[in-house]
Amino acid sequence: xxxxxxxxxxxxxxxxxxxxxxxxxxxxxxxxxxxxxxxxxxxxxxxxxxxxxxxxxxxxxxxxxxxxxxxxxxxxxxxxxxxxxxxxxxxxxxxxxxxxxxxxxxxxxxxxxxxxxxxxxxxxxxxxxxxxxxxxxxxxxxxxxxxxxxxxxxxxxxxxxxxxxxxxxxxxxxxxxxxxxxxxxxxxxxxxxxxxxxxxxxxxxxxxxxxxxxxxxxxxxxxxxxxxxxxxxxxxxxxxxxxxxxxxxxxxxxxxxxxxxxxxxxxxxxxxxxxxxxxxxxxxxxxxxxxxxxxxxxxxxxxxxxxxxxxxxxxxxxxxxxxxxxxxxxxxxxxxxxxxxxxxxxxxxxxxxxxxxxxxxxxxxxxxxxxxxxxxxxxxxxxxxxxxxxxxxxxxxxxxxxxxxxxxxxxxxxxxxxxxxxxxxxxxxxxxxxxxxxxxxx
Amino acid sequence: xxxxxxxxxxxxxxxxxxxxxxxxxxxxxxxxxxxxxxxxxxxxxxxxxxxxxxxxxxxxxxxxxxxxxxxxxxxxxxxxxxxxxxxxxxxxxxxxxxxxxxxxxxxxxxxxxxxxxxxxxxxxxxxxxxxxxxxxxxxxxxxxxxxxxxxxxxxxx
Ligand SMILES: Cc1cc2nc3c(=O)[nH]c(=O)nc-3n(C[C@H](O)[C@H](O)[C@H](O)COP(=O)(O)O)c2cc1C
Ligand code: SF4
Ligand code: FES
Numbered sequence: 298x299x300x301x302x303x304x305x306x307x308x309x310x311x312x313x314x315x316x317x318x319x320x321x322x323x324x325x326x327x328x329x330x331x332x333x334x335x336x337x338x339x340x341x342x343x344x345x346x347x348x349x350x351x352x353x354x355x356x357x358x359x360x361x362x363x364x365x366x367x368x369x370x371x372x373x374x375x376x377x378x379x380x381x382x383x384x385x386x387x388x389x390x391x392x393x394x395x396x397x398x399x400x401x402x403x404x405x406x407x408x409x410x411x412x413x414x415x416x417x418x419x420x421x422x423x424x425x426x427x428x429x430x431x432x433x434x435x436x437x438x439x440x441x442x443x444x445x446x447x448x449x450x451x452x453x454x455x456x457x458x459x460x461x462x463x464x465x466x467x468x469x470x471x472x473x474x475x476x477x478x479x480x481x482x483x484x485x486x487x488x489x490x491x492x493x494x495x496x497x498x499x500x501x502x503x504x505x506x507x508x509x510x511x512x513x514x515x516x517x518x519x520x521x522x523x524x525x526x527x528x529x530x531x532x533x534x535x536x537x538x539x540x541x542x543x544x545x546x547x548x549x550x551x552x553x554x555x556x557x558x559x560x561x562x563x564x565x566x567x568x569x570x571x572x573x574x575x576x577x578x579x580x581x582x583x584x585x586x587x588x589x590x591x592x593x594x595x596x597x598x599x600x601x602x603x604x605x606x607x608x609x610x611x612x613x614x615x616x617x618x619x620x621x622x623x624x625x626x627x628x629x630x631x632x633x634x635x636x637x638x639x640x641x642x643x644x645x646x647x648x649x650x651x652x653x654x655x656x657x658x659x660x661x662x663x664x665x666x667x668x669x670x671x672x673x674x675x676x677x678x679x680x681x682x683x684x685x686x687x688x689x690x691x692x693x694x695x696x697x698x699x700x701x702x703x704x705x706x707x708x709x710x711x712x713x714x715x716x717x718x719x720x721x722x723x724x725x726x727x728x729x730x731x732x733x734x735x736x737x738x739x
Numbered sequence: 740x741x742x743x744x745x746x747x748x749x750x751x752x753x754x755x756x757x758x759x760x761x762x763x764x765x766x767x768x769x770x771x772x773x774x775x776x777x778x779x780x781x782x783x784x785x786x787x788x789x790x791x792x793x794x795x796x797x798x799x800x801x802x803x804x805x806x807x808x809x810x811x812x813x814x815x816x817x818x819x820x821x822x823x824x825x826x827x828x829x830x831x832x833x834x835x836x837x838x839x840x841x842x843x844x845x846x847x848x849x850x851x852x853x854x855x856x857x858x859x860x861x862x863x864x865x866x867x868x869x870x871x872x873x874x875x876x877x878x879x880x881x882x883x884x885x886x887x888x889x890x891x892x893x894x895x896x
Binding site for chain 2: 378387388389390391392393395396421423427428429430431432464465466467468469470471472483484485486487488489504545546547548549553554555584588619621622623627631632635636639642643729731732733734735
């Protein structure tokens with residue numbers, strides 16, 4: 298089964314059975330009616346953009362930018378090539394929801410992209426799929442074939458005179474390609490290095506043409522918004538946080554996986570749905586929005602509801618909705634060391650503060666973890682982060698810095714203990730037991 | 740050096756992009772060349788560049804930028820284990836250690852019989868299924884406890 302649990306689901310409703318992803322099944326559950334209605338009733342581009350604005354759908358890829366507003370930036374009546382691009386690069390540690398959307402409901406993404414293309418006057422689209430999920434890429438290619446054969450893609454869609462071609466492009470292992478302008482460079486057949494902004498993609502995007510990039514889940518939500526109406530979609534979540542959202546839960550829970558819940562649902566409810574903490578242990582901390590979002594200690598997390606505003610009040614970000622759960626067996630220094638290594642490895646190297654800074658962050662956290670930390674290392678880390686933040690071309694620099702700042706802020710004593718005693722507060726055997734690897738049974 | 744089968748597959752990729760943007764197919768073309776050869780030699784990279792009408796150095800840049808291209812020969816099977824934080828919490832690092840012990844090699848090494856190359860990977864977008872590993876960039880293996888890993892190794896011959 299695709300999604301392990303849900304409250305008032307939309308995207309994950311009725312996905313039982315091996316053929317749920319196929320066009321016939323999608324049509325049976327009401328698929329392609331939104332696109333059909335728009336084209337057959339000759340709705341305007343403004344109508345579509347207004348419904349999306351009313352829904353207060355916020356981008357599901359990380360930044361939470363209002364989708365309707367983003368679409369309105371496109372020069373939609375401007376003649377010439379325009380593109381819509383779907384970001385299925387999903388490389389943010391903790392996130393695996395787009396994979397399941399593409400695996401179990403790919404036509405929702407295709408329909409959402411076709412509607413978006415209509416609303417913005419684009420005639421071509423690409424879906425950039427994470428390199429490591431080859432089976433998902435192959436399935437998406439098959440779904441595209443189905444949609445073309447049924448006349449939902451191609452020229453003169455459903456006799457409306459509107460043309461839309463959509464293709465899949467697969468990545469080959471570079472986290473930075475999730476950044477939207479790096480992704481465009483990558484489709485152009487280059488190294489995935491982010492571009493300076495401005496100009497923004499809406500004026501200078503793929504092949505230099507106006508382009509809008511949205512996340513997989515964002516596009517997949519569009520048909521539901523058109524079918525329900527923007528206001529009803531908004532009401533399914535909470536004010537300023539429209540709709541339901543998929544949350545990927547990983548780490549120390551009994552049932553890691555994807556869950557679809559209305560925005561505004563208490564974190565405690567989500568944790569319960571995921572079976573609670575493994576082995577009856579205690580929650581220590583949670584990274585609520587993918588590895589780039591600041592860590593939140595247990596008590597503050599238990600008071601959050603899962604929406605952009607509540608998580609931001611707790612000092613973090615809802616991000617991609619990837620909830621990384623850590624229990625009391627977790628060594629926070631080791632956890633941060635692994636994240637810092639990741640950002641150091643994945644920095645594209647264009648900006649000096651990011652290239653050098655991520656290297657410093659990793660080296661210093663690594664030496665603390667391996668018992669060689671120095672008394673002033675925590676100050677050093679904090680000064681490195683201030684030298685990175687706000688001084689780079691893309692947000693990876695900030696993404697590398699925020700975990701460091703938040704881990705040290707909330708778990709200062711644990712870092713200080715490591716430096717002073719050259720070992721972890723959490724005994725190594727306890728950490729090992731926490732992973733459950735050696736006690737796991739099939 | 741690319742077989743007609745590989746060229747046919749590359750042509751299908753080229754057709755996805757505007758006629759004057761053949762270079763967009765370079766990632767797929769390099770992947771196809773790697774699949775044919777087991778790794779990406781300079782010769783293969785230059786051949787792809789020539790076919791797409793791009794400068795060889797531009798194709799090299801792409802081949803060196805993305806992690807899944809192998810610019811050195813690898814074993815018959817390349818096993819990449821995800822050890823990033825979400826996976827680490829539920830055994831990703833332990834699974835890597837288990838594999839190292841079983842195979843008697845470290846990361847980025849190949850068993851003496853040339854069968855298996857072990858790699859440490861980054862998030863594969865499957866963190867809920869940890870421990871996870873990918874064989875030859877294609878086959879994702881989920882929930883890999885010691886027993887499952889033993890089974891996988893027995894299968895990779
Ligand atoms: C380093 C980095 C990695 C990113 N990775 C992803 C990703 O994997 N998927 C994604 O949708 N957005 C990712 N983003 C955000 C995109 O740049 C972009 O904001 C998003 O795709 C827009 O879609 P949305 O408005 O629908 O969320 C990343 C951003 C940065 C800076
Ligand atoms: S911030 Fe880092 S990843 Fe982003 S462009 Fe600069 S060097 Fe590259
Ligand atoms: S962290 Fe291992 S697959 Fe995401």
